[in-house]
Amino acid sequence: MSSPVRQALTIARRDFLSIVATPTFLIFLLAPLFMLSFGLIGGLGAQGLESRSGNDTVVAVVSREDGALLAEASVRIHNGNEDQSGLYDLTVVEAGPRPEGQARDIAAKSEDNVYSVLYGPVETPVILEKNAAGLSGRYLASIADLAAQAKRDGAFPDLVRPEYKPLGSAASRKDTRKAIGFGAVFVIFMLTLLTAGQTVSTLAEEKGNKVIEILAAAAPLEAVFVGKLVAMLGVAILFIGFWLLIGFGGSLFAVMHFADQAATAAASAPMSATDFNLADFAPAIGFPAFIGFAVLYFLMSFLLLGSLFLGIGALASTMREIQMLSLPITIFQVAMFGLAGAAANSPGETVATIAQIVPFSSPLAMAARGATDPAVWPHFAALAWQGLWVALVIWLSVRLFRFGVLKSGGRGGVGALWRRMRRGEAG
């Protein structure tokens, strides 16, 4: 008796070796390098643009006396804070007869990024803001307050110098976990996007060179489909393994060569090692389970989308048709990512439940759930649910292939096809 498992593995082995042993695979393997290069070039370009765009500035259009007070207040605030984030450079312009028009002109024509402009006396200032209730407006209000006090009292009040300490990440644990969940969704989506779409053309070779008849005669079509899926999964794992190895090697290199600098930076960091608690960043089900489930969900995501694309691609007659299918396939994947992303941002809500139930977004959404929900059993249920759908999609793909390509159908079009499929005559 023939063994479908053995036959599937035979097909997987041939396919895997034939894919890996080609120069084209090298291009596929290095594709992320091209992506990173383009990203780097884009990033450098953006950085260049930012460096040429000038500083973030606030402007005061006031009398000479008020201007001096405002400048002094701004300097005092800058000097009183080691961390200059949230502070703005102040430019003082002496007010003319129409300070409001002058203020608006400055905001419109300045080379710098002028976020807010203050005009009028410091006791009753008017602030024009680019963003309503923005930080720059609040900053101008603060220095105007100091300046007004100095004008009234004849001296600036002593500034309070608070000691800043980290609050601890536990307070923002919910947001952190949501971010981890979304990160998992993104990583699984990207890996699936890079690898599962390849399955759409995997049967094209057999259909083109008529080998499909040999395969169909020797093995059940289910074994053929599973074999091809396993081969592509092997290619995906090789691809991921290669980049993990590169990442690990790169990290090792960085640790060995930049350990001293890292230690120095850590010592001067505002948060000391004792403040850092890994548990504050841990997903709700813990790191080991989260990583384990994430791997399983990637496999499920690959198998689900891969089997769907394999089935769709198997029905295509030409490479042109396969190319035409690429766009809707990518759109479908992005839609599933969107749904799962929404689920990651709204744990426990209806959209999350929907995303976890819809089979093709379920692996992504469930990975996100692992970050925010400590319950483990839903993951086993989800894996079983997704596995069921993998089998269902393969079963359906095989039947469509049998009817559509091998012409193993009867008369009467779609209605008859459906009736025959329900009777199980195709198998």
Next chain:
Amino acid sequence: MASTVIEASGLVKYFGDFRAVDHVDIAVPQGMVYGILGPNGAGKTTTIRMLLGIIDPDEGSRSLLGSRHPRSMSDRVGYLPEERGLYPGMKAVEVIAFMGALRGLDWSAGRARGAEMMAKVGLSHVADAKIRKMSKGMAQMVQLIGSIVHRPELIVLDEPFSGLDPVNQGRLEALIGEERDRGATIVFSTHVMSHAERLCDRLAIIAGAQRRFEGTVDEARGMLPLEVSYRPADDVGRAELGDLLPADAVRKGDRLSFPIADEDVSLWLSRLVASGHGVASLSIERPGLHDAFVRIVGTAAGDDNPTGEAP
């Protein structure tokens, strides 16, 4: 009586509204070389694909090696499809090993046996060549070897001689003979009668989607009367031969030719001797399978003998 390797009853297959196979029955005894003959488009390939379980019949039943699930028997079957196809980027011996592995043979054993079989048919020099570098005939021989490398009990070859030069056709005939001697049952389809006549123990003729004949080559030929081909010793005209010739006698070159019933042969020979015209050349032969095929298929086209059973 030998057991039956393939048994099919009332096979029907539609493609849309077109009936490609219409109630075909086939029974292939074990250890025989069985031919499925028919003109192009007769339904031979569709029948074979149904027998092997590649497609399912719309009506009827079939069993292969005793199983009603033909694909479950695939390890015991070798199949060369009509539409030849191999992976062009693979080496010949690897393709053979892969095809063997699909049907349960270990990869390394498949490689070794494949190399051995390629040497036997004079292709050892291309064992490590990629398929795309080989001629069509060579690739076809590689595919044939891949189909039988696992030493199946049943070998099904769909138009195996198509595309082969005479030398390779001879090699293929020899290979089929060897496989029969090994004990394998061989089923092949063809529309070239000479191969069927030389190789087949039994055959079925399919025409117009229906089976028109089933039996041995001799039984097929037996459907036609004997053919007399006669050249008198002296140069005499047809009129001078008189009653010696039946009305349907025709001249073919310097010979006169006409059909004769088996039971009339003795009487006619007596009359020939008595006529005194002498014999320069005389043959009384059963027409070949080709003529029988043309007669059966032609009759099928006229549809005046739908059963076509052997007498």
